[in-house]
Amino acid sequence: MWRYYALLAILCLVVLTLMGRAVHLHIFEQSFLSHQGDVRSIRLERLDAHRGTISDRYGEPLAISAAVETIYANPTQVKLGDEEYAQLAAALGVNKRWLKRRLESNRDKQFVYLKRKAAPHEAQQALQLGFSGIYSRREYKRFYPAGEVASHIVGFSNIDEKGQEGIELAYDEWLTGREGKHRVLKNRAGQVIKDLGVVELAQSGNDISLSIDMRLQYLAYRELKAAVDIHRARAGSVVVLDIETGEVLAMVNQPSYNPNNRSNLNVSHLRNRAITDLFEPGSTMKLVTLASALESEKYALNSSVETSPGFLRLGGRSIRDHRDYGRLSLLEVIAKSSNVGTSKLALDLGPEALWDSFYALGLGQGTGIGFPGENIGQLPNPFNMQPVELAAMSYGYGLSTTALQLAQAYMVLGNGGLKPSLSLIKKESKEPVERVLPESVSNELLKAMRATVEKGGTGTRAQVPLYSVGGKTGTVHTVGRDGYNAEEYKALFAGVAPINDPKIATVVVIDAPAGAEYYGGEVAAPIFSRVVDGAMRILSVEPDKFSQLMHVNKVESSLAGGRG
CATH class of the missing domain: 3.40.710.10 (DD-peptidase/beta-lactamase superfamily)
Known part of the structure; x- marks a missing residue:
């Protein structure tokens, strides 16, 4: 009989210990635990800033930045079969064999680009497939309305919005904007489930008005x-x-x-x-x-x-x-x-x-x-x-x-x-x-x-x-x-x-x-x-x-x- 009471006492002691620990964590360490949870689920992500506009002397646009989507993947989370690879490749407008090789050869990485500066509808089609590990984020792409007529003056920027030729290069620092930051809540799969607001606003680049008519x-x-x-x-x-x-x-x-x-x-x-x-x-x-x-x-x-x-x-x-x-x-x-x-x-x-x-x-x-x-x-x-x-x-x-x-x-x-x-x-x-x-x-x-x-x-x-x-x-x-x-x-x-x-x-x-x-x-x-x-x-x-x-x-x- 004494064994029964001894076991019961031990169980009660364990329960009381756990309850005491729970009360201690809830009352005395709540802020610490809350912070640790946020660290593991809340992230700061960048907000891209578009380059300044280049225009002629009367405001005719010669270089503008249009909003686009960049599609990327976390290969450690991607698990696709042949049919799913085909669907994703079709949505992105890329070769299926290239897509499969790119993801499988980077299995040890958590980030890889699938398509830079894609049209928004392409990103939407890819994300609507619902495959895990596939994401997109907003970027900007440079567009030159005058084409070859003004290309030797205006120049162009690369895929990362850095000036390479012409005015785009000469005034790169002036045209470049400053990135902002916003806080987001992510789940265990790395998907954004809630936008918690802007921490720092993105600042667009400065505009330039050329002397050209x-x-x-x-x-x-x-x-x-x-x-x-x-x-x-x-x-x-x-x-x-x-x-x-x-x-x-x-x-x-x-x-x-x-x-x-x-x-x-x-x-x-x-x-x-x-x-x-x-x-x-x-x-x-x-x-x-x-x-x-x-x-x-x-x-x-x-x-x-x-x-x-x-x-x-x-x-x-x-x-x-x-x-x-x-x-x-x-x-x-x-x-x-x-x-x-x-x-x-x-x-x-x-x-x-x-x-x-x-x-x-x-x-x-x-x-x-x-x-x-x-x-x-x-x-x-x-x-x-x-x-x-x-x-x-x-x-x-x-x-x-x-x-x-x-x-x-x-x-x-x-x-x-x-x-x-x-x-x-x-x-x-x-x-x-x-x-x-x-x-x-x-x-x-x-x-x-x-x-x-x-x-x-x-x-x-x-x-x-x-x-x-x-x-x-x-x-x-x-x-x-x-x-x-x-x-x-x-x-x-x-x-x-x-x-x-x-x-x-x-x-x-x-x-x-x-x-x-x-x-x-x-x-x-x-x-x-x-x-x-x-x-x-x-x-x-x-x-x-x-x-x-x-x-x-x-x-x-x-x-x-x-x-x-």
């Missing part, structure tokens, strides 16, 4: 692409600058690429050739030589230079014109693009004076535009320059520049000698402007530019209906591994419009046209004409060829009367 960008891209195709050229660039502010209104290149689909991307197409590719600017530099001559006050536009017999011998080399032009005024030297006349000016001015003029216009130095991969070009050393090198420099050989630098130089020539800083970002206010050339010299240069496109000049095909324009043609041999390519050229045209009150500076570069035409006046000048014609209308610039305008109005009136 997409109306001009589309126009320039269309004309350049058509010309490169027609002339079977290797590449080409067009740059349009606002003369007063220095803002880049358009910058296009061929070949281009689609940033929304880079699966078959040719890496060479990534280059923003207008900023990275160097070339000898050829006869477009004759206006800079003229500027140096006029600034020296030793010459005026009506000063004359003897170019007979049509060639000049220097250091065992011959500098030639297309023919013997005889005695030419400086205005005619530019209009007829005389190498001999320009060389004689340079030889009289000396290397230092000429170098100073080139450098003052931004050649041989960075533009300060802040774009990745920009080339600064090269100017020859003025203190170690032979006469033949000085002569070559005067008509654009022996130095290198980019299309953007060339556009900057012509912007200054057409802006009364003022040199605003270049910018791909929209300027919200006026800033101090440096004067690098007397206004009187700039006005004389505009006359020389006009003469180039008028009858007798080399750039007549650059003329624009209803608007007076001016500029300079250029044709240079391309440079290969073994020196100049005798049968391959670059066709150039640089100019401003309208010539009486310049608003824009435009440069056209066509690399290696393969057709019968290859001169700058034949290939590049017509592109300049079409781009400027459209730009003047888009920018609502009043026509200044009033006689032509009156003729058009008369024709329209007569046609209207005929209908009556």
